[in-house]
Amino acid sequence: MKLRLRLFEFEDLPWFPAVVRAGMMDYLRFMISALGTYRPIVPLLAEGLRRTGQTQLLELGAGAGGGTETVWRALCAAGLPEATVVLTDLYPQPAAWADVAARTAGAIRAEPGPVDALAVPEHLPGLRVIFSAFHHFPPAAAEALLRDAVRAGRGIGVFEGAGKHWWELLLAWTALPVAQLLLTPFFRPFRLSRLVFTYLVPVIPLCTIWDGTVSLLRLYAPAELLALAARADPAGRYAWQAGKKRHWWGPEVTYLVGWPASN
Structure with a gap:
């Protein structure tokens, strides 16, 4: 699917109710974790950590931390037991983050204050990663996010849990809403507001x-990701690669990774 539209997403709007945003993030976290969406890109993350000499992933735009625990456990199983993750977001989700921190004995922890992915504070080191959120940034902002990583000399990985196909839109309109209605009572941590705004007022x-529909329409294709990287790194200081990794059961992950070429 080559169509790319820049429509608005509710979760991007500053006035959007935090309780509804949190409910949406809880659903995404549950589904991404349950489906192991980002397992195919664990070798890329392991390579990025080794090439940059890091043991920490700095997750930007983390939302509720969807899939992060699955990725961390896969990294440990891949021979990187010292790997840690710091979650950051412009809109922090402390309740969700506390839950995953407790389950991982602090190996996944959070930066409590808001963090702008376009201007990451110097005191936050690590291989920068962004899962399921890069499409939120229009081209100028997406380029600025990559440029900030280059300026700081940090490795960067951008990952979207879709391959941008028409059948993915069909899933977003049919099977996934049904799954959301069936599974919402099992999301943790428990929130009464989540039940109210799912079943009584289905916001x-x-x-x-x-x-979900807009996200698919806003996704950058691998060629577009490489073009953004080239503009963010005009001196060619970084080694970049982009493409798609496929799950054994069908779905794809679109990715861009880059790190200083000297590494």
Whole structure:
């Protein structure tokens, strides 16, 4: 699917109710973790950590931390037991982050204050990664995010849990909303507000359908990701690669990774 539209997403709007945003993030975290969406790109992350001499992933735009625990456990199993993750977001999700921190004995922890992915503070080191969120940035901002990593000399990995196909839109309109309605009572940590805004006033599932559709339409293709990287790194200081990694059961992950070429 080559169509690319820049429509709005509810979760990007500053006035959007935090309780509804949190409910949407809880759903995404559950589904990404349950499906192991980002397992195919664990070898890329392991390579990035080794090439940059890091043991820490700095996750930007982490939302509720969807899939992060699965990725961390896969890294440990891949021979990197010292790997840690720091979660950051412009809109922090302390309740969700505390839950994953407790389950991982602090190997996954959070930066409590807001963090702008376009201007990451110097005191936050690590291989920068962004899962399921790069499409939120229009081209100028996406380029600025990559440029900030180059300026700081940090490795960067951008990952989207889709390959941008028409059948993925069909899933977003049919099977996934049904799954959301069936699985919501099992999301943790428990929130009464999540039940209210899913079943009594179904704002969470309706906004999720809209945002999921728009997300697919806003995804950057690998060629577009490489073009953004070239503009962010005009001196060619970094080694970049982009493409798609496929799950054994079908779905794809679109990715861009880059690190200083000297490494």
